[in-house]
Amino acid sequence: MNDIDSRLDAYPALRPDERAEVEAYVRAHPEWAGRLAEAQAFAALLDAAADRGDLARYVVDERMGLDLDPAMTAALADDPDLRAEADRLRARLDALVAGAADPAATFERLTGRTLDRAPAPIRPPAAADRAAVRRAAPRRLPRWVALAATVVLVAYGGLYAISAGSLSDRARLADLADLPAYEPTSVRGEVEEALAVRLDATLDVVAEARRSTAGLFPRYDAEALDAVASDLEQIVAEAPRTSAVSQEARLALGRVRLAQSRDDEAARVLGTLAREGGYLGPEARRLLDAIRAGE
């Protein structure tokens, strides 16, 4: 193929048959594979902008009561095969949602906000619907049930306050609750990507290591934390020193060492991170200062 270089430059704008020609050429000349991968990634981005016929999105928007793509609505009216596919997707959606957590409860848990669960009616229900709604309406709970529920809630609230209050400044400093939420940030090659995924999986173990009773008096399994620390040390050893993965792994390692009360090791890791002045340097410095202040 003549001028593969310029063909790869133009790859996102090529027709499907032309893209296939380029791909066939690269299979026979693998020295161009890296360029092709980059071109394909950029092409995927541009293709996404042009792709307006997303049936899965249509089905989800339909269930969520959002505005629907009129072109897709028209296509569905005309095409029985498309309608059949939409029905399959709807069934899949129903199955998926049926097994998932209550989205409103998840929202409340993640944000700490309380929702008024009674949604505003979208339109006044018809008479038949109103009868159905009356039949489906839950009966009021007996007063003693409401009283018992209140007692349990108050007792739990008290225990929660004691649990939170019993945490020393030191324990709060060493709290690892947010570590499992780590997501890899930048991608600079396969090695770093693979390490970032390993780091993500390692930090997920922290969540599994957390022990508590009904969310009260949290603590961590010592063996599991040892394993996490060991994995983090390996990732630190393999990651390029200035990479985001290395910095994230070292900050996490410092925090795990703090949680294990191994302050000297925590200070060593965090001190290096703070001195290097990377983007996590200020956070490392904050923790280091707290250790030195004897919190």
Next chain:
Amino acid sequence: MHTDQLRFLDVVAQRIDFAVDDYGAAGEAFARWRETGAEADREAVEVWVYCYTYRYFLTQFVRERTSGASDLDAAIEKAYTRVMGHLDSVREPLRFAAFVSVVCKRTLLNHRSRRRPTTEVDEVTTSVPPEPVATDYDGRVVRRVLTGAIDALPEAIREIARMRLLEQMPYEQIADRVDRPLPTVRTYVSKAVARLRDDPHLQAFHYDDVLPPGANVEERKK
């Protein structure tokens, strides 16, 4: 859970005065919160991010048919937590929707990567990270950003780029429309693609716009 519970958006969305797919309004709410720190704007941001994240993963998982409900819950929670934990790293508040969409895409790629079985027992060998595909992106968000990038192209190639990349018109039709030879049209489109590849807002999708403040595009390319 019954699918009527998807109407939770009715409950949640009552707290914001714009639609979940109004990305411009979401960016404005975020920018306002950045500016004023008002609690009402913070709440609007939280509500919108949650609704957007929920819709993104529900769509992806319905499409892929390979992940279950527990994967859905985990991915939503992870992406939401990730977004809210990195609000400080959003460099252009009005492009907040693009930032959130990139976080969702990364979470999806990581989910797929973990799900894919490795072929080697060796600990050092990990699975090959999956390449992004068009459906990983939120097409509407990308379209919005791409439209802006094309608008910023030199006039000579702008219209041709729009016809080819946004409307996906065949080269022959474009040549007829602009009354130019076919090779010229192809050259113009190539020039447009080359310029778009360097557009920082499109690169933010490509290389992920969740780096710390101060990290520039060149650093990301290394």
